[in-house]
Amino acid sequence: MRRILSVMVCAALVTACAAPAKKPDADKNGPPQPLAQPWTLPADPYPSTYKVPRSSPTLIRGGIVLTGTGERLDGADVLIVDGRIRAVGKNLDAPADTRVIDAHNRWVTPGLIDIHSHLGVYPSPQMNGVSDGNEATAPVTANVWAEHSVHPQDPGFQTALAGGITTLEILPGSANLFGGRSVVLKNVPAVTYQGMKFPGAPYGLKMACGENPKRVYGDGKKMAPSTQMGNMAGYRAQWIEAQEYMRDLKEYQDKLARGDKDAKVPKRELRLDTLAGVLSGQIRVQMHCYRAEEMAAVIDMSKEFGYHVAAFHHGVEAYKIADLLAENGICAGLWADWWGFKMEAFDGIQENLALVDAAPNGCAIVHSDSEEGIQRLNQEAGKAAARGERIGFAEPAEHIIKWITSNPAKALGIQEQTGSLEVGKMADVVVWNGNPFSVYALADQVLIDGALAFDRSQPAAKPRSDFMLGQPMGSAP
Amino acid sequence: MKSASETRVVVRALVASLVLFAGANAFGADVLIRGAKVHTIGAQGTIANGDVLIHDDKIAAVGTGLTAPAGAAVIDAKGRVLTPGFFGGLSAIGLEEVQLEDSTVEEALDIKAPFHETQLRPEFDPTVAFNPRSSVVPVTRIEGVTWTVLAPGTPVFGGGNFVTGQGAAVTLDGRFDAELAGSRSLFVNLGADTFSISGGSLAAQLMLLDQAVREVRAPGAAGEHALLTPVGREALGRYVAGGRVVFHVDRAADIRQALAFAKRNRMKPVIAGGAEAWVVAADLARDKVPVILVALSDLPANFDRIGSRLDNAALLQKAGVTITFMLDDEPTHNARKLRQTAGIAVAYGLPFDAALAGLTANPAEIFGLGATRGRIARGQVADLVLWTGDPLEISTLADQVWIAGRPVEMRSRQTELRDRYLERVKQHQAR
Numbered sequence A: 001m002r003r004i005l006s007v008m009v010c011a012a013l014v015t016a017c018a019a020p021a022k023k024p025d026a027d028k029n030g031p032p033q034p035l036a037q038p039w040t041l042p043a044d045p046y047p048s049t050y051k052v053p054r055s056s057p058t059l060i061r062g063g064i065v066l067t068g069t070g071e072r073l074d075g076a077d078v079l080i081v082d083g084r085i086r087a088v089g090k091n092l093d094a095p096a097d098t099r100v101i102d103a104h105n106r107w108v109t110p111g112l113i114d115i116h117s118h119l120g121v122y123p124s125p126q127m128n129g130v131s132d133g134n135e136a137t138a139p140v141t142a143n144v145w146a147e148h149s150v151h152p153q154d155p156g157f158q159t160a161l162a163g164g165i166t167t168l169e170i171l172p173g174s175a176n177l178f179g180g181r182s183v184v185l186k187n188v189p190a191v192t193y194q195g196m197k198f199p200g201a202p203y204g205l206k207m208a209c210g211e212n213p214k215r216v217y218g219d220g221k222k223m224a225p226s227t228q229m230g231n232m233a234g235y236r237a238q239w240i241e242a243q244e245y246m247r248d249l250k251e252y253q254d255k256l257a258r259g260d261k262d263a264k265v266p267k268r269e270l271r272l273d274t275l276a277g278v279l280s281g282q283i284r285v286q287m288h289c290y291r292a293e294e295m296a297a298v299i300d301m302s303k304e305f306g307y308h309v310a311a312f313h314h315g316v317e318a319y320k321i322a323d324l325l326a327e328n329g330i331c332a333g334l335w336a337d338w339w340g341f342k343m344e345a346f347d348g349i350q351e352n353l354a355l356v357d358a359a360p361n362g363c364a365i366v367h368s369d370s371e372e373g374i375q376r377l378n379q380e381a382g383k384a385a386a387r388g389e390r391i392g393f394a395e396p397a398e399h400i401i402k403w404i405t406s407n408p409a410k411a412l413g414i415q416e417q418t419g420s421l422e423v424g425k426m427a428d429v430v431v432w433n434g435n436p437f438s439v440y441a442l443a444d445q446v447l448i449d450g451a452l453a454f455d456r457s458q459p460a461a462k463p464r465s466d467f468m469l470g471q472p473m474g475s476a477p
Numbered sequence B: 001m002k003s004a005s006e007t008r009v010v011v012r013a014l015v016a017s018l019v020l021f022a023g024a025n026a027f028g029a030d031v032l033i034r035g036a037k038v039h040t041i042g043a044q045g046t047i048a049n050g051d052v053l054i055h056d057d058k059i060a061a062v063g064t065g066l067t068a069p070a071g072a073a074v075i076d077a078k079g080r081v082l083t084p085g086f087f088g089g090l091s092a093i094g095l096e097e098v099q100l101e102d103s104t105v106e107e108a109l110d111i112k113a114p115f116h117e118t119q120l121r122p123e124f125d126p127t128v129a130f131n132p133r134s135s136v137v138p139v140t141r142i143e144g145v146t147w148t149v150l151a152p153g154t155p156v157f158g159g160g161n162f163v164t165g166q167g168a169a170v171t172l173d174g175r176f177d178a179e180l181a182g183s184r185s186l187f188v189n190l191g192a193d194t195f196s197i198s199g200g201s202l203a204a205q206l207m208l209l210d211q212a213v214r215e216v217r218a219p220g221a222a223g224e225h226a227l228l229t230p231v232g233r234e235a236l237g238r239y240v241a242g243g244r245v246v247f248h249v250d251r252a253a254d255i256r257q258a259l260a261f262a263k264r265n266r267m268k269p270v271i272a273g274g275a276e277a278w279v280v281a282a283d284l285a286r287d288k289v290p291v292i293l294v295a296l297s298d299l300p301a302n303f304d305r306i307g308s309r310l311d312n313a314a315l316l317q318k319a320g321v322t323i324t325f326m327l328d329d330e331p332t333h334n335a336r337k338l339r340q341t342a343g344i345a346v347a348y349g350l351p352f353d354a355a356l357a358g359l360t361a362n363p364a365e366i367f368g369l370g371a372t373r374g375r376i377a378r379g380q381v382a383d384l385v386l387w388t389g390d391p392l393e394i395s396t397l398a399d400q401v402w403i404a405g406r407p408v409e410m411r412s413r414q415t416e417l418r419d420r421y422l423e424r425v426k427q428h429q430a431r
Helices: A004-013 A156-162 A211-221 A228-257 A270-279 A292-305 A318-327 A352-358 A373-390 A397-404 A406-412 B004-026 B136-141 B192-197 B202-217 B230-237 B252-264 B277-286 B312-318 B335-347 B352-358 B361-366 B413-430
Strands: A058-066 A072-081 A084-089 A099-102 A107-110 A112-117 A165-170 A178-186 A204-208 A284-289 A309-314 A331-334 A364-366 A429-432 A443-448 A451-455 B031-039 B046-055 B058-063 B073-076 B081-084 B086-091 B145-150 B163-171 B185-189 B244-249 B268-273 B291-293 B323-325 B384-387 B398-403
Touching: A058 A397, A058 A429, A112 A309, A112 A373, A112 A406, A156 A165, A156 A373, A156 A443, A156 A451, A165 A373, A165 A406, A165 A443, A178 A270, A204 A270, A211 A228, A228 A270, A228 A292, A284 A292, A284 A406, A292 A309, A292 A318, A309 A406, A318 A331, A318 A352, A318 B413, A331 A352, A331 A406, A352 A364, A352 A373, A352 B413, A364 A373, A364 A397, A364 A406, A373 A397, A373 B335, A397 A406, B031 B384, B086 B323, B086 B335, B136 B145, B136 B335, B136 B413, B145 B335, B202 B230, B202 B252, B244 B252, B252 B268, B252 B277, B277 B291, B277 B312, B291 B312, B312 B323, B312 B352, B323 B335, B323 B352, B323 B361, B335 B352, B352 B361
Parallel strands: A058 A099, A058 A107, A112 A165, A204 A284, A284 A309, A309 A331, A331 A364, B031 B073, B031 B081, B086 B145, B185 B244, B244 B268, B268 B291, B291 B323
Antiparallel strands: A058 A072, A072 A084, A107 A429, A165 A178, A178 A204, A429 A443, A443 A451, B031 B046, B046 B058, B081 B384, B145 B163, B163 B185, B384 B398
16 A cells, blocks of 8 residues: 555654643643743744634524534524624524525534644645654754644645634644644635634644654664653653753842842743743643553653643543543543554554543544544544444534534633634534534535635635646545 | 443343354354345345345345245344445455554565565565454454455555555455455556656656566566566466556556556556546546545645545546545555445445445456355355445444354454443443
8 A cells, every 4th residue: 555654654653643731721620730830931923913804794594503512402593793603592683784594404513623733734745845744853842833834835724624624733743752832723725824823822732652752763763762761751851951941030030020130041942932831831732642551651740740731642542541531631632443553553442532532521532633534523523423322322413513623622722712602702613514423414614703714515716725726627626 | 421231231232143143153044134225236226125045155035025944043134224245445454463563564575675676576465464363354344344455565664666466355254265266466556656666757667567568478588687587477477468457546647558558468457546537537438447446535645646536436437437445544454444435425426326336346346256246146145234324324333244144243352442441431430
């Protein structure tokens, strides 16, 4: 099978699943995480330039609405004004100039969110010249930022949009223990990545457990880490440095405050800025980790240094420690059925999502790590739900939708903005031609901040990346 | 959440049905599956309330209101859907346990020789390494996949070949001698994916193929610079006169070159991959060349696949091309996902019946097995799947699988893991 190489480079070998370090949110179920030290990240030097497009008020009328909060409303309306959800309910009145989308016999859900994507950093076509997802030159590259590799003309953004994806986290690959910062994007066409940046979304730090760092450095370069214990030692050494970094800065600030004019400014380091951002609760750890015992060790490490893991990504063995994850308020980004491509994926089962979800306060998320998978997160959730039903964990559509909307929003720290159809939130909405958990389901319309971003009935208006312009027939209309 | 006891009932019911099936089989009795929605994929079409009688390893009768022979085990399908066993695509099931562990990957030639000595090895035949006891076999067959075509592959990291060797269909019932007679095929990778090991262009690939064919026809002519070993010449010789050759090729122009090469050398071509096959659908239909396609391709993964589109299957079928499906993303471990890709092809315009044929009768015909497999008809081997519903739908699961008339034990390493940790989650819930 000749395409395995490229797949493995993207999906298994080098892609790391890092989850942004989570702030100690009020909604978290885990024990409160101590803040190591007061610390302020340097001001946002690459700010979002995304502007909510103007759109007329929109009424999505009469659909089967899955709100993303666990509710299902049949024959309900969703009213959007100024890019935000204004109301959800039956027989809503709409302002005079309202655009009406008839959703009778169709399903309406929040826009889907993928917490694990490499779109833009590994764009299509997968050419050497644009393969920018893994700074695989040293095991610790907490200094790099994925956004600086994002190519906004990846046609994968548009195919993901056709699958209902409105928000996605772009991560560095998983070659490194610390892969670098992630960035959260809105799935809107833009010439610059700043034009896609989700306003106000916290940064994430991608970290990676397991085989990939060992393979790239131990096997590939004959250097540390070459073992699982080497991985752990590698992380811990960095956290110790980050603590010292924060202490030095604190001392400097204290001296300044005391009027000490001889105080020496500590040297700034990008790597330690990011790590300190984690230890101060401003950057969320998104961590690629397959095995149960590795996740358990990382959880202890997070307590050792006083930070919180927002989500484990890939988590093929999450089902073995579903209780531990839930108790610690950690989400698990999972596939429905990928398994077996390496030893740490050998114990994958199709009930993983259902078992993680079934633990009290469990936070199950379907993620993709794939330009193909991101187009059908809804189907992956549907498959996993069917597996759960067979073992006695039947859950209705209004619950399953959380795996691809509100739960990922929570893991990214943007749950106050998007991920559910609640009054005041961004009007990121998908209208489906049927039950979204069917293999035959297609997104008919996708709205982002109330603007129609995709309409299946208007192929000419579909966004196309610069790359696809002038090509003889692209993807199917 | 359902209660733990409820779950246990479900699991016990499944186990009980297994015992029933195993018992029936142990006594060698006939099996009558009664009251199913039978998709025969054949002359009898779809039978709404159909019966299928299994005798030994064959289907003995198909119809409505069949009488159970004395001693037959009768299974009430209760309206569930019965189909032929599904095709698992081009895979390395039984040849590959863990993709990234070299010692478990046996579908590819990797003799650490210079590439000019390994690129053209038609004699390489990984089917002899097929291990029916691989954990991947039960994982796959309990999902309704009863057979696959073992396709020799290219090593993941370095090395490899563009004439990758010979493959064949195997049944997944666990027997050692699993090859299905008449299915042998030669596999050739054309296009950009193997440029690095085959001269850097399609032109170089065709040049090498032409030279290899010449060596078959005139064994002494190449002298010291022969591309093929003596065994390789014999192997390729079996394909130049009417043999089936699977060309893995995506770019429309390259597909036409593959067809021309096959015609020149009287090979029976099959196109695999075929991302841009829709562009040359008329040529494929005219030459009656089938396509094994990746129904999920819609991105320009490389410059051979610029024209990838999700209605490729629908367009080919409409043009009269025989289609079936394959995966290019972990085709071995993900083989059970093939039916989902067929369903997606339906969402993009492929008629449902054509999609079902693409998972059953079409691949059987393409690989020379149409007389014995791929349909539910009297005399066909009894490879059958009883589904909970629409077999292309992702919420549907296989309830019971039979291969060659024998019920498959619906367990795998994965169901064992599931059941062990299910208990842990339930205990935690109960706290």
